Amino acid sequence: MDRVHDSVDEHVARWAARWDGNPAFAPEVEGAITRMQLLLRVKNRRDTAAFLGEEDFTREDYETLHALMVQPYPTEATPTQLAESVRVTKASMTGRLARLERAGLITRETDSDNRRRVLVRPTQAGQDAWDHYVHEGMRREQDILRGLTDKELVQLNTLLRKAVRGLE
């Protein structure tokens, strides 16, 4: 069967040669993990590049703003909630929010019901910025998987879903 090859096949072949016969090495696992890493690394690189031209607005800023816009209770969250959502420490979130506030994309207001808490809300400019970038982001995601037909995308999800369920 002369299937068409990609760059990862070469990597796996080299790797297999080195581990020749060692049952600890699973070529199909190595291939799948490596390919997923490759696809997401390309996406990541493009996402970052998309924000490089912007003044005072980074990929991290977008990520934070996104977490805020996507909250179940929309357009209002505390720094701790956002930190958990984005998986950074509260300390880092303090810095991120300071930047976004300085850029006029969010407001920070102490909650009058519990004066330890801070309520974070997007400004209109923040909502507009998110709206703009979320569209571009979806286009980039679709481009990453442009090699697959609709039917193949469904098959891919069926397999990935099973893998995810194996972990949950």
Added chain:
Amino acid sequence: MDRVHDSVDEHVARWAARWDGNPAFAPEVEGAITRMQLLLRVKNRRDTAAFLGEEDFTREDYETLHALMVQPYPTEATPTQLAESVRVTKASMTGRLARLERAGLITRETDSDNRRRVLVRPTQAGQDAWDHYVHEGMRREQDILRGLTDKELVQLNTLLRKAVRGLE
């Protein structure tokens, strides 16, 4: 068709509701990207955790050592080659190599044929460390995809390969 669902299905459903009818949103793309991110994030978290107990040996150190051991021309490379392989700047690689050298896992020697270059080689201790951790790493990779059968892994690679080729 009452397929079995995973956590990502909920995310996609919420997302689809928000973008109701908007053709810019592609649910199967969103699902596939999100699932790949989830799987690799779990792997990443576990990899990092596996090195937390170690004194003076981090995930980054392993990554660098790994790049060195995997060079086509094995067990010898220049800092620039390693930097490109790991995708960090040369400046960062200088710091990483200094750490590995301090830990006695590599040596740095100026190339007598071209005195601008530095040849990096693993010590025996470095090779032993890599050998140990690469086995554990493969076990973790296989565990990430334990939900899939061998046949499904092949199918997954067929689809991912096509996606990768779409980018190459």
Added chain:
DNA sequence: CTCAAATAGTTCGTCAACAAACAATTTAGT
């Protein structure tokens, strides 16, 4: 009611990444 414990957010000190400037060396045009 009072005071210790818990909680929310910020500040501080450290670490590693980056980009840009730099020093040393090699390559190439004339």
Added chain:
DNA sequence: ACTAAATTGTTTGTTGACGAACTATTTGAG
């Protein structure tokens, strides 16, 4: 052969992440 350009690795200054210590506020046990 000589010098300008390119290449290789390191140094420097800045940035953002982290954990731990800290401040302010709320909760709860007696």
